[in-house]
Amino acid sequence: MEIRLGDNQYGKAETRLVRVDRHPDRHEVTDLNVSTALAGDLAATHLTGDNAGVLPTDTQKNTVYAFARDGIGAIEAFAARLARHFVDTTPTIHRARVRIEQYSWERVAHHSFIRNSGTRTTTVTYDGAAVTVVSGVDDLVVMNTTGSEFHGFHKDRYTTLAETDDRILATAVRADWRHMTAEGTDWNDSHREATSHLVDAFADTHSLSLQQTLHAMGERVLRHREELAEVRLSLPNKHHFPVDLSAFELDNPGEVFFAADRPYGLIEGSVVRDGAPEPGLAWW
Template sequence: MAIVLGENQYGKAETRLVRVDRDADEHRLVDLNVSTALSGDLTETHLTGANDKVLATDTQKNTVLAFARDGVGQIETFGLRLARHYVGQLASIHRARVEIEQYPWTRLGPHSFTRSGEGTRLATVVFDGEATVEGGIKDLTVLNTTDSEFWGYPRDEYTTLPETKDRILATAVNARWRFSSTQVEWAEAYATARASLLDAFATTYSYSLQQTLFAMGKRVLENVPDIASVRLSLPNQHHYLTDLSPFDLDNPGVVFHVGDRPYGLIEAEVVRET
């Protein structure tokens, strides 16, 4: 029986980077978390420890920081710059993957900011001679206080959940979308996709979180032609009506306690047919 090396990659995870543009009275702030992963002709490194084909992970980290000296721009563009550079540095490196998280800050003044809750922007770039780009957002918390139902599901001896025709629907949106091109107005695409997710969540009368998920993905594809597919992961942040009867009080749908875990997790991909 032969024992061989399978697929492998290595890299530098979570290089934290803050770039401040000071070329105007009103400063601009970019706050990133960058992870890189490389793969290629690295069998000997695993089998013998030879490092002559390895671009050190510290070098990968330094490259991220050095590239930021000339500006970051849109994170998709920054990821493309890095990925193409890594593959071009050594003949042994055939593929680079760059994942970027951009943390949101809201301006308070010319040089003052506060961390906002508008969601973390995402980009993933893979380059192996050809480039593919994904964008996305995570931790975008949304809630509808009504216009959500959940009923009509099968019941068996283990079912205790009561049906409801009016409930709070809350989730933290985690979405990733795949672009069909690398020639995209990245900022516009991100803003439109994010607005589409929010609009669909707010305007869809929901009979299930699955239905809401599909409506959100569909709205993104309708509004951003450069996006080929959207993967969504929506944890159901359960809000339970609190029983106040032990205190001789009624509860006309105004007091809820929030369940931490376990929670429902709804995931699907919405795809543009070609």
């Protein structure tokens, strides 16, 4: 029987980084969680324990902090700088993937901040030739208190769910969108506008299913942002069930709900621009 080493990578996960830019009139905070993953000619360390080609994960962590000293800017650009550095300076490393989560803080005074909802994300992959940039948002919690229905679904002997023409629709959006190119993009503007279109589509769509809403959200982003090739969404259905108050001789005209945290429906899918280039590197 022949046994061989399969695909492998290694890196430093979740390096926490906070940078404070101290301007005379205000402070600005950049709060990041950075994960790096490197792949290449690494068979020796797996098979014989020869670490000559291994860039230590501690070095990867230190590089993140050192690069932050020069400024961070848009997280897509920062991730690309790191990915290129690891591949271009380490002979055994042929691919670097850098994922960054950015936690948003709103300044409420000169040096005082409050944490915002929603986490900005990016995953940048570089193989020495091509760069793939994916931007996104995670844990963006949204809710429509009406304008959502769910009926006409397939039923079998185990179906107990009642059809409804009026329900609460809530979800915590995870969305990732792939850029056509890694060059010439205003990352901050692109992210701000893409996120805004996601939220607008959620609010504007009279939903007959969360799947329909998913498609409407992805389509809205692609129609308004020509630099994007594909949007992938993961939408957990945050169920809200009307509470039966009849035992207390009370009615409930759609006002009192139980917010269930689990189990939950999980709706996932992608919306793709026709003719858009396929990703040269895996990104999902």
